[in-house]
Amino acid sequence: MAVYTDVSAEQLAEFLSGYSLGELLSYKGIAEGVENSNYLVHTTSGYVLLTLFEKRVKASDLPFFIGLMEHLATRGLNCPLPVKNRSGEALGTLAGRPAVVVTFLEGMSMRRPTAAHCEALGEALAQLHNAGEGFSITRVNALSMPGWRPLYDMAGHERANTLRAGLGDTVAFELDHLEKEWPRNLPAGVIHADLFPDNVFFLGDKLSGLIDFYFACNDMLAYDVAICLNAWCFETDASFNVTKGRALLQGYQSVRPLSAAEQEALPILARGAALRFLLTRLVDWLNVPPGALVRPHDPLEYFRKLRHHQRATTARDYGLGA
Amino acid sequence: MAVYTDVSAEQLAEFLSGYSLGELLSYKGIAEGVENSNYLVHTTSGYVLLTLFEKRVKASDLPFFIGLMEHLATRGLNCPLPVKNRSGEALGTLAGRPAVVVTFLEGMSMRRPTAAHCEALGEALAQLHNAGEGFSITRVNALSMPGWRPLYDMAGHERANTLRAGLGDTVAFELDHLEKEWPRNLPAGVIHADLFPDNVFFLGDKLSGLIDFYFACNDMLAYDVAICLNAWCFETDASFNVTKGRALLQGYQSVRPLSAAEQEALPILARGAALRFLLTRLVDWLNVPPGALVRPHDPLEYFRKLRHHQRATTARDYGLGA
Numbered sequence: 001m002a003v004y005t006d007v008s009a010e011q012l013a014e015f016l017s018g019y020s021l022g023e024l025l026s027y028k029g030i031a032e033g034v035e036n037s038n039y040l041v042h043t044t045s046g047y048v049l050l051t052l053f054e055k056r057v058k059a060s061d062l063p064f065f066i067g068l069m070e071h072l073a074t075r076g077l078n079c080p081l082p083v084k085n086r087s088g089e090a091l092g093t094l095a096g097r098p099a100v101v102v103t104f105l106e107g108m109s110m111r112r113p114t115a116a117h118c119e120a121l122g123e124a125l126a127q128l129h130n131a132g133e134g135f136s137i138t139r140v141n142a143l144s145m146p147g148w149r150p151l152y153d154m155a156g157h158e159r160a161n162t163l164r165a166g167l168g169d170t171v172a173f174e175l176d177h178l179e180k181e182w183p184r185n186l187p188a189g190v191i192h193a194d195l196f197p198d199n200v201f202f203l204g205d206k207l208s209g210l211i212d213f214y215f216a217c218n219d220m221l222a223y224d225v226a227i228c229l230n231a232w233c234f235e236t237d238a239s240f241n242v243t244k245g246r247a248l249l250q251g252y253q254s255v256r257p258l259s260a261a262e263q264e265a266l267p268i269l270a271r272g273a274a275l276r277f278l279l280t281r282l283v284d285w286l287n288v289p290p291g292a293l294v295r296p297h298d299p300l301e302y303f304r305k306l307r308h309h310q311r312a313t314t315a316r317d318y319g320l321g322a
Numbered sequence: 323m324a325v326y327t328d329v330s331a332e333q334l335a336e337f338l339s340g341y342s343l344g345e346l347l348s349y350k351g352i353a354e355g356v357e358n359s360n361y362l363v364h365t366t367s368g369y370v371l372l373t374l375f376e377k378r379v380k381a382s383d384l385p386f387f388i389g390l391m392e393h394l395a396t397r398g399l400n401c402p403l404p405v406k407n408r409s410g411e412a413l414g415t416l417a418g419r420p421a422v423v424v425t426f427l428e429g430m431s432m433r434r435p436t437a438a439h440c441e442a443l444g445e446a447l448a449q450l451h452n453a454g455e456g457f458s459i460t461r462v463n464a465l466s467m468p469g470w471r472p473l474y475d476m477a478g479h480e481r482a483n484t485l486r487a488g489l490g491d492t493v494a495f496e497l498d499h500l501e502k503e504w505p506r507n508l509p510a511g512v513i514h515a516d517l518f519p520d521n522v523f524f525l526g527d528k529l530s531g532l533i534d535f536y537f538a539c540n541d542m543l544a545y546d547v548a549i550c551l552n553a554w555c556f557e558t559d560a561s562f563n564v565t566k567g568r569a570l571l572q573g574y575q576s577v578r579p580l581s582a583a584e585q586e587a588l589p590i591l592a593r594g595a596a597l598r599f600l601l602t603r604l605v606d607w608l609n610v611p612p613g614a615l616v617r618p619h620d621p622l623e624y625f626r627k628l629r630h631h632q633r634a635t636t637a638r639d640y641g642l643g644a
Contacts, residue, residue: 009430009524025428025525028362029353040350040362042428106347106364108331202331203347 005037005052005095012041012050015094018085019101021045035214037097040104047104048083052097057214062098064139065213066090068132068190069102075131077124078209080105107201107208115247118232120207121200122251125192125228128210129221129256132190141193141217143276145182149175151279159286167303171282174275174306182272183220183265191224192216196231222262225252226269229318230277230305238304246319263315270318271309278302327359327374327417334363334372337416340407341423343367357536359419362426369426370405374419379536384420386461387535388412390454390512391424397453399446400531402427429523429530437569440554442529443522444573447514447550450532451543451578454512463515463539465598467504471497473601481608489625493604496597496628504594505542505587513546514538518553544584547574548591551640552599552627560626568641585637592640593631600624 006029013024022044032038037052053062066082070090073081080102082090092099110117141147152160152171160168192199194215201209225248233244252258258266281299288296312318328351335346344366354360359374375384388404392412395403402424404412414421432439463469474482474493482490514521516537523531547570555566574580580588603621610618634640 008433010433012430024430026430026523028350030362031351031353040352108334108346108348111330111332201348 004054005097007037007039007050007052007095011095012039015092015099016041016043018087018092019083020086021048021083021101041101049080049102049104050094050099051102052094052099054097057098059098061139062091062100064137065216066100067137068135068216069213071135072128072131072213073103077128077131078105078207079128079213080209080211105201105209105211107203109198109200110202111197113197113232113244114205115241115244116205117197117200117202117207118244119247119251120202120205121195121228121232122225122248122253123255124200124207124210124251125195125224126252126255128192129189129224135190139217141191141219143193143215143280144217144219144223145178145272148178148272148275148279151283155279155282155286160282163282163285164300164303167300170303170306171275171278174271174310178268178272178275181268183261183268186220186222186262186265187259188218188220190216191219191221191227193219193224193227195224195228220262220265220269221256222258222265223269223273225249225258225262226266226273227276229266229270230273230302233318234305234308238301238308240308240318242317242319244319249315249318249320258320263320266315266318266320267309267312270312271306274302274306274309278306326376327419329359329361329372329374329417333417334361337414337421338363338365338423340409340414341405342408343370343405343423363423371402371424371426372416372421373424374416374421376419379420381420383461384413384422386459387538388422389459390457390538391535393457394450394453394535395425399450399453400427400529401535402531402533427523427531427533429525431520431522432524433519435519435554435566436527437563437566438527439519439522439524439529440566441569441573442524442527443517443550443554444547444570444575445577446522446529446532446573447517447546448574448577450514451511451546457512461539463513463541465515465537465602466539466541466545467500467594470500470594470597470601473605477601477604477608482604485604485607486622486625489622492625492628493597493600496593496632500590500594500597503590505583505590508542508544508584508587509581510540510542512538513541513543513549515541515546515549517546517550542584542587542591543578544580544587545591545595547571547580547584548588548595549598551588551592552595552624555640556627556630560623560630562630562640564639564641566641571637571640571642580642585642588637588640588642589631589634592634593628596624596628596631600628 025042027039027041030038030040035056039050041050072079083101084090157168199212281297284296285299347364349361349363352360352362357378361372363372394401405423406412479490521534603619606618
């Protein structure tokens with residue numbers, strides 16, 4: 001939640017003069033997204049969102065992100081559509097940063113999603129997976145299984161144990177286990193990879209849009225389902241709400257049925273997804289720079305979720321077919 | 323620039339159900355204001371701004387601030403107008419904070435105001451002073467001359483000298499000088515007291531609105547002019563741009579001519595205004611809490627401005643009648 005790059009009215013007016021968006025009326029830096037700077041911009045033709053990509057986003061990934069949003073939006077998914085400038089380019093430069101203007105989506109993210117929200121999320125996730133078919137650019141998931149051990153080495157075993165006794169040992173055990181058991185050959189395609197409640201807008205119970213495609217990549221589709229089970233179906237006391245899990249999976253399967261192999265793999269994928277967020281949060285937690293403007297997320301939330309997954313044995317434990 | 327209090331969609335929808343503003347469509351925490359949390363809220367009836375007052379604002383001051391905006395807006399000043407709820411109240415409670423909804427103003431603050439912007443600012447400041455007449459609530463300016471020595475004691479003489487050699491001694495000298503020479507009996511009324519470029523919106527060269535009345539109080543009107551001379555007419559190298567000063571004063575006097583006594587007092591008022599911002603910035607600078615989300619402003623900017631004012635002798639040095 002931050003605005004890292006300050007843009008002056010003069011700079012922004014100059015930048016927008018390259019677009020067919022009319023005159024600038026106002027703009028506000030908004031507290032959305034942890035990786036980039038975002039401005040809500042009002043012009044005589046309406047509201048758009050301006051994103052400046054900060055250092056953590058690789059410039060070489062931008063054609064994938066921008067192309068993907070175009071691909072998905074033109075296939076009817078409710079997601080931001082990049083706006084092209086008069087030269088036909090969606091990617092520009094502003095204040096020394098790569099910058100993109102996208103359409104503004106109405107709606108609000110839910111702090112405490114209900115089972116109905118989870119069902120709608122499941123449907124939208126499957127629609128995203130179907131809509132991603134035929135997208136020609138690919139992007140490796142740097143945060144999939146092979147990336148976890150390097151992340152853990154970065155965090156450090158001893159430092160992990162200082163955060164909570166036994167945390168380091170649990171992670172070391174999980175890494176060994178997942179490296180052996182991680183599924184291969186499941187249906188793959190474009191995944192969102194970060195579809196937390198923050199990134200899903202609702203108007204009432206109706207899902208109105210998906211945002212923040214800046215972790216999207218190619219990976220197993222069912223891994224995206226497992227990420228969502230982690231992000232949407234636990235209560236604040238770390239208990240898994242199987243009613244929400246069932247709703248999410250029913251919503252998903254109403255659009256894209258999971259294969260038998262995908263269903264069987266759900267528990268191990270959920271374990272891996274929990275470890276992935278535990279590890280990135282751990283690294284962020286142990287490396288907060290002095291004077292940081294962003295508070296890191298609590299890694300222990302995902303430690304508790306991981307413990308839950310270690311006890312699950314079949315997809316029924318997540319509400320599938322139950 | 324921060325959002326201190328997080329508001330959920332559920333909380334906000336419940337709060338807005340007390341207003342005649344239609345259905346909530348979206349809301350964004352915006353990076354505006356250093357004392358409060360601000361959200362830009364879109365409902366089926368349009369855009370409004372929601373402010374949650376954080377601890378630094380005294381609850382007992384809120385009727386003054388809200389009443390003043392109503393008073394000024396109904397007298398034609400372009401400033402936010404508090405929106406009343408169905409019970410006729412402008413002040414409500416949200417997420418445990420006093421909260422107010424105000425009308426949204428278009429326009430952008432200028433990073434590098436031109437002389438034309440300074441002239442428009444001068445006019446608007448005088449309009450504000452005239453429009454403030456007849457407002458029945460009063461609020462003492464806690465940051466006027468009698469408040470400066472306590473602020474300096476809070477910063478500490480030795481700590482001030484550590485920031486820059488001689489800074490503490492200069493401040494100590496100024497305090498003695500200003501306590502002796504500070505004008506009394508100049509025309510007084512409601513002043514904005516913080517009308518920096520951040521708080522003034524333009525559409526092109528046309529001033530479209532004044533915002534952030536949360537330092538407003540009763541004090542000498544010419545002191546507000548002196549604050550603006552400090553905030554608008556220095557270049558980044560701390561040189562005073564007399565063309566901008568002249569434009570600001572001409573704009574002001576085209577609406578409300580300064581009396582001979584006010585003109586004569588301008589240099590000492592400008593000195594005091596520089597010291598006031600130097601002192602509050604110094605206190606903030608020396609007291610940044612660990613993990614702070616806001617970077618304090620540089621106190622030395624106002625030290626350099628103060629040095630300029632120490633060399634000025636008459637209002638002609640600020641462009642008056644020149």
